[in-house]
Amino acid sequence: MEIQHQDLSYEIYKRLKAMILANEFEAGAKLKQEQIASMFGVSRMPLHRAFQMLENEMLIESIPRRGYFVTKINANQLIDAFECREALEGVAARRAAQNITKDQLEYLKSLFEKFIGAQEINVPEYLESDQEFHNMIMKISGNQILNRLELLGNNTIRTFRGGLLRPPRETLPEHLGILAAIEKGDGELAEKLIREHTHKSMETLRERNKK
Amino acid sequence: MEIQHQDLSYEIYKRLKAMILANEFEAGAKLKQEQIASMFGVSRMPLHRAFQMLENEMLIESIPRRGYFVTKINANQLIDAFECREALEGVAARRAAQNITKDQLEYLKSLFEKFIGAQEINVPEYLESDQEFHNMIMKISGNQILNRLELLGNNTIRTFRGGLLRPPRETLPEHLGILAAIEKGDGELAEKLIREHTHKSMETLRERNKK
DNA sequence: ATATTGTATTTTGTATACAATTTAATCTAT
DNA sequence: ATAGATTAAATTGTATACAAAATACAATAT
Structure with missing residues (x-):
């Protein structure tokens, strides 16, 4: 290699x-x-x-x-990227639900295990797991085109440089829900859930930039 | 300029x-x-x-x-691209329904006017209108990121070099339905319709490549 | 004949060189 | 002084030059 x-x-x-x-x-x-x-x-x-x-x-x-x-980071551009990502993550999650291997599933679970039921959540740590989770779903989907769209990733990184958009208390159950749908092999549900999840984050971003 | x-x-x-x-x-x-x-x-x-x-x-x-x-055109890659396009056109149509101007709407209508109720449809002409329709919806959406994803366009072009995936009798009403939803300003519906539309074409492509 | 090694040629990646354009600095006129 | 024109410096885009690597070829051994 x-x-x-x-x-x-x-x-x-x-x-x-x-x-x-x-x-x-x-x-x-x-x-x-x-x-x-x-x-x-x-x-x-x-x-x-x-x-x-x-x-x-x-x-x-x-x-x-x-x-x-x-390039000057422009709020609208970040929102545009998020909007694309919402749709594409839907595609990715649906296919991931079909394609995922046992090992990959274990890995995704491992990302959030330490946060489940935790009293206090280390935000930078959670942020990293969060991003890894979303990136891995893209990878696991096996859609070659999806994985060439680097620019979406960059804009996401830039968004999250400002920290989490929503608290883990809110997003952790969502992540676990998506994971459960993928584990069940229910692509439809996985797509629906991840879109709602990313959409909520986008709305938060939109609100934040209104002020 | x-x-x-x-x-x-x-x-x-x-x-x-x-x-x-x-x-x-x-x-x-x-x-x-x-x-x-x-x-x-x-x-x-x-x-x-x-x-x-x-x-x-x-x-x-x-x-x-x-x-x-x-690059060797690979059937899977075309399908992957279509899958992304399905999702992204949904995003585009939803926003287009909100943003479209009177002139833009007229233009989109003009693309298909000559085919409505026609006895015989000139396929290359229709193909061009079809592609222009989809590209314009992307443009009209105003999503800057969407409009940078050239590679999706190229893969679409390559797909359609083999001609239409489905006959105009089938797709023309779909196009008009999408247009009507956009005109009504019903983003939800426009998204749903264009996704169904592109999804059907993708399925046709998938079937064709199974043999 | 086929496989393997060594050599020659081609082709790419990078450095240097130069022309065209842009940016800055200077000068002139109001 | 300020605005506009003029000249000088800096910077980009392209051409040429050269080194490293890859390919093609020939020679040798099996």
């Missing part, structure tokens, strides 16, 4: 992506090629591919002959 | 995309950089961006240090 992607580009892509998601650049900041190149000790050539990967994921924007700029 | 995209890359991208969708390359064929470059009378540099755009749209695949290869 020796994927080396384009030798330098992929490494640069990963590093820049991490930096952008960690808000190490100002929103709208220009990524000067020469500067980034010398930062990584390479020429400008391998940057092009890295930049374009980031552009494809909507993390940066290209203005021809002007340069690449870190 | 002077978008010049990266000067040469975009032009090359468009030309190559058209060629690929017109099946002018064999499936799995390698796109040798030097060869393509001299074909367009440019160096290999502007190709990189063009290639990557095509890669993002799943029209070609990159294998590092090996090259770029025209």
